Amino acid sequence: MDDSISYEAFAANVAAVEERIVEACRACGRKPDELTLMAVTKTHGPWAIEYALRYGLKCVGENRVQEAEGKRSDKPGQSGDDGIRWELIGSLQSNKAKLAVALFERVQSVDRIKLALALDRYAAEYGRRLPILLQINAGRDPAKYGAELEQAPALLEAVLGCANLDVQGLMTIAPLSDDPDVAMRTFDALREVRDSLAARYGVALRELSMGMSGDIPQAVRAGSTMLRVGTALFGAR
Numbered sequence: 001m002d003d004s005i006s007y008e009a010f011a012a013n014v015a016a017v018e019e020r021i022v023e024a025c026r027a028c029g030r031k032p033d034e035l036t037l038m039a040v041t042k043t044h045g046p047w048a049i050e051y052a053l054r055y056g057l058k059c060v061g062e063n064r065v066q067e068a069e070g071k072r073s074d075k076p077g078q079s080g081d082d083g084i085r086w087e088l089i090g091s092l093q094s095n096k097a098k099l100a101v102a103l104f105e106r107v108q109s110v111d112r113i114k115l116a117l118a119l120d121r122y123a124a125e126y127g128r129r130l131p132i133l134l135q136i137n138a139g140r141d142p143a144k145y146g147a148e149l150e151q152a153p154a155l156l157e158a159v160l161g162c163a164n165l166d167v168q169g170l171m172t173i174a175p176l177s178d179d180p181d182v183a184m185r186t187f188d189a190l191r192e193v194r195d196s197l198a199a200r201y202g203v204a205l206r207e208l209s210m211g212m213s214g215d216i217p218q219a220v221r222a223g224s225t226m227l228r229v230g231t232a233l234f235g236a237r
């Protein structure tokens with residue numbers, strides 16, 4: 001199905017989202033260049049990736065390994081300086097870990113030790129050190145993937161023991177809610193768990209991947225460093 005919009009419409013959407021980010025930064029005294037805008041291209045055809053690349057966005061997010069395999073023609077690290085980073089943001093089964101290592105610059109959805117060990121093994125096979133984020137269920141949402149807050153220390157400890165994984169931070173998805181405070185509390189909780197893990201284990205965990213089309217201001221306020229935005233850029237899926 002061709003659900004494409006025009007490039008001009010996409011560019012106007014990006015500009016509007018960037019303006020919202022600038023506004024949110026202004027309201028809380030942050031600098032917009034502390035945040036990266038990820039274009040979430042899941043379910044859309046290759047046009048969405050072309051648009052993101054043409055606009056100069058730095059990364060795209062996909063949530064299914066096999067869908068990404070059908071869209072990606074180059075390999076991680078091969079697209080050169082003008083390329084775009086592919087990141088996996090959807091839940092990953094261990095039996096697809098090998099394909100994930102072959103396809104993505106970074107995996108944001110590492111939520112359990114078994115998966116981390118599988119990624120570590122395949123990263124070694126491919127001769128690369130795989131950047132990852134730990135996905136945490138910071139909103140205690142029964143419908144969401146991610147390690148529970150209590151499991152985060154054990155997961156981080158295991159990952160720090162993996163020579164071929166480079167843990168760069170944390171990721172979360174806020175529970176679906178009409179109440180904007182739910183996202184605010186979720187994102188504050190993620191930052192707090194990051195701060196305590198960073199102090200306890202002496203690692204930076206700089207990246208906080210949080211915020212989507214519906215909760216950008218809360219994410220910016222809570223300290224997000226990466227916004228994952230789909231609908232506001234490409235339209236409804």
Ligand SMILES: *Cc1c(COP(=O)(O)O)cnc(C)c1O
Nearest residue numbers: 040063089212213228229230231
């Ligand atoms: C789909 C998705 C997004 C983007 O959501 P929008 O509401 O379309 O901006 C962000 N993060 C994850 C993990 C997703 O699956």
